[in-house]
Amino acid sequence: MSTGPTVSSDVAAGRARAEQHLQALVGNPEARLYDDQWAAISALVHDRRRALVVQRTGWGKSAVYFVATLLLREQGAGPTVIISPLLALMRNQIAAAERAGIRAVTVNSTNLEQWDSAHAAIAAGEVDVLLVSPERLNNPGFRDEVLPRLAATCGLLVVDEAHCISDWGHDFRPDYRRIRTLLAELPTGIPVLATTATANQRVTDDVADQLVSPGGGLADVLVLRGTLDRASLRLGVVRLRTAEQRLAWLADHLAEQPGSGIVYCLTVAATQEVADYLRSRGHRVAAYSGQTEQTERLALEQALIDGEVKALIATSALGMGFDASLGFVVNLGAPSSPVAYYQQVGRAGRGTNLPPEGASVVLLPAPEDRDIWAYFSSLAFPREELVRETLAALAEHGGVMSTAALEPRVDLSRNRLETMLKVLDVDGAVRRVRGGWEATGREWSYDAERYARVAASRAAEQQAMLEYLDTDECRMRFLRRQLDDPEVLADPDWRCGRCDNCGGLTLSTEVSTAAVEEAADRLARPGVPIEPRKLWPTGLPAIGVELSGKIRQPAETGRAVARLTDLGHGAALRGLFAHDPASPTGVTDGPVPDGLARAMVAMLADWRPQVDVMVVAESERRPQLVADLAHGLSRYLGLPVVGRWAIADPGVGPDRGATNSAQRVAAVTRRCALRLDAPDAVRGARVLLVDDRVVTGWSNTLAAAALHDAGAAAVVPLVLGLSG
Missing domain, CATH: 3.40.50.300 (P-loop containing nucleotide triphosphate hydrolases)
Incomplete structure (x- = not known):
């Protein structure tokens, strides 16, 4: 039951007042509310309900929450809090709000210097609308100090682009999952509006279910779905x-x-x-x-x-x-x-x-x-063993670990690790605190069934x-x-x-x-720079690799024929490096394809690297490809091959640590070693370091370091393909 002010029986007068605000908002004295717009506004302002509006882009969903804000503020309600996923959306919404006399501020990652003044203005009652990014909900200071006050005093909570709440949504974001907790903690009588333009029935049902008030039922949530035709x-x-x-x-x-x-x-x-x-x-x-x-x-x-x-x-x-x-x-x-x-x-x-x-x-x-x-599907939620490794590392540490400190212990990239930790935070297995993350000690189960359902859904969408x-x-x-x-x-x-x-x-x-x-x-024009790594990953000493800080002698800027994602030679490279289920090694090996060989020659003619000798990186899975590449380059450039970046420990897999920089450096350090034909083979020489492909760049970086230690004057990488 609503705890808000008594609802006026004069519905027509209420709608007329709402349309006055709409006209100011859009700058058009003839503007009128759609029936569904008014239904949503009335539910929020008069009934203090929770509502989900699924309407096409451009329908006027923002008008619903801005008009509702003005009406609620006239009744003495607190400010509206809008959780909005993108900065462009925030900028446009603030501009629209100001046209109607709404005082709006935003708190996001790009305006740190304005946070204190924004919070002070909110506390002083000088703000009508606060826009926050979902990432703020997981910031310890905001979550623990600011958010409880806002939840207790806000007049309206808005979740924009609400399909992001749902695992089934096309743009699911872990930070949005925290909104479920926020909704459960809102005092009775604070209305909630969720909006989206892109939700099928499954996503609509999922979001509506998450909007249900504690002790309430799905029938308490007003769901307004309109036509999604875009007549223009x-x-x-x-x-x-x-x-x-x-x-x-x-x-x-x-x-x-x-x-x-x-x-x-x-x-x-x-x-x-x-x-x-x-x-x-x-x-x-x-x-x-x-x-x-x-x-x-x-x-x-x-x-x-x-x-x-x-x-x-x-x-x-x-x-x-x-x-x-x-x-x-x-x-x-x-x-x-x-x-x-x-x-x-x-x-x-x-x-x-x-x-x-x-x-x-x-x-x-x-x-x-x-x-x-x-490729993007491969970045789904990590395998269970990687999640367990992360939880074990936190538990073993026994205190707060930053993402940077945790990263070397888990074979995941920084972004994937951060995303996984956010999910685990919402699930209650870890907690984000000042300085990083800590284990909660709570039981956690890997929901393989859910992840499989989502993967199947993605495949069906494709x-x-x-x-x-x-x-x-x-x-x-x-x-x-x-x-x-x-x-x-x-x-x-x-x-x-x-x-x-x-x-x-x-x-x-x-x-x-x-x-x-x-x-x-344009597409046939080969040549993509390979920029050298300049800093060692953080946390290497913690996993037994005594490297840190600035790389003392990095490689020179090298060249690849193309990126695998390029429109031109990228197609040939994708085919060359594609997984082959019929092969025992999972790949197809053979000489360099003619088209890529011609592209390599054209690139070299344009680039003209100043080098004296060649060193070749051995390949376990594509030895023929690398041997053919090295032989052709040696003959074309007239350079002797004087050594190998050799596989010293085949027990360390070629892809070990491929998603995590510190893990990759540790793996390559164990797997590879420099083998020269003579002790002084590279002393004072400029070395062309030849490989088939650069994925992370760390193998080239470590090879260059070893070559510099052997006396090389410079190391210039050259490969067929560059990932990414």
Whole structure:
């Protein structure tokens, strides 16, 4: 039962007041609330209920919580707390709030210097809305000192992009799981709103279940699901056989797309490669990814909003919450699920200044998409033995361990370890405290069944994405059906009339010879720098390796023909290094393929490394490949092979420690040793260090250190492929 103020019987007057706030928020005196918007606002303000709103991008979900905030503040309620996953979303929401006179502040990883003043303003009652990132919920100081006060005094809690709560959601985030605990601790009568644009029925049910109040039932949660049709979008697929044809299509047809937009790529490397090519063809574009520096991100986002660039060539880092009037979205490579795809295409078609026909949405799939999906799938929750090793290391230590101190003891990368610890924290097996993590001593069980269900769900989503490419069904219907849109499920004859399958969009597959030739030349251009490691991983002495700090004599900047994720030679490298289930070793061995050999020669002709001798890294699984590479390079460059970075202990597997820097250094230190044909073979010489592939870079780093210790003047790595 609500503990809020008595509800006025004059519903019409309440809605009229709500619409006055809406008009101020959007700057339009004619604006009116949708019935579902008012239903949600009324449930929050008058009934103090918990509600889940699943509505398409651009429907006006933020209007619900901002209008509800204004009404609740008029009744004397505390500030609204919005948990929001992306900084772009926060920036846009604060700007919108200020238009309606809402005083909003944010606490996130980029404004540490403002935290104290923000908390002081909240305590003084000077803030209407506080936006926090989900990561703040797991910060010990915020969790233990600030969050309890907010939970006790807030007037409304909002969980934006609520599909992130669910294991089944396409963008699950461990930090969001802590929200379940926060919801359980809220005092009775504080309303809660969860919103998302991308939730199928399974995710909707999961999130609604997590919204249930202590002692309450699912019926107490108001769930409002609307149509997910995006009437402003025209969807289409263009099938082209080669990477150069797909790039050429972009070059020839980008200018035809309405307004400004986004070209999505699956990898960071592709954003840079594609942006570089399109600029060479005269297009105003820029690359954007999670690696883009924060101030540059802001400038690029504004340039896109202002139409100063035709497109940002972006990864999914430019995703949820980016609010702009965009005329198109092109995907160069397919996302791994229709739900994720619907999320991305929702960036387009949101403005009021679109052409009458609406925004265009084009998908250019590639055969290598599945390889990239498989890579990201491999980063799922770690195997049970790795989790047990982590818990054992914490228990053995008996106190607080930082992530950096724990990392050398577990064969996981820093990011995967941090993610795993967050999950274990929510599960109660560990606790994040000031200075790091500590074991709680609580029993923990590995939920293999749950992880298997999620993995199966991901596999089904990937299959559905492949079906989307080939379907002759209305494309918007297909996406809405994947999201369990009730309107489409109830009407088997519904068609959008706008997509390429409905006849509302015609996409040419023609590409000019000049564009294809230039794209082919761009993709065939070999050569990617191999940047040397400069610092040893932290914590090595703790695992018996006496290395620390700055690397005294690092390798020089080397070269690889290409990255495995590249659009050009990357395809040949992916095939070369692919897993082969029919082989006893799991790989296929043989000479260097002709195309990669020619690319190596072209790269060397351009690079011209100044070297005197060669040392070759032995390979247990691909000895023929490395031997052929070394023989060809020796003959072409006229260099003698004077030694090997040899396998000294085959009992240490070639992939041991591949996901963790400290573990990798320890493994390579035991596995490999320098074997020279003569004691002075490299003294004073510049050494070309030849290997088939760089994955972590630590084998090259340790080989370079050994060669420098043997008297080498310089060490220059050269490989076929560079992972990542």
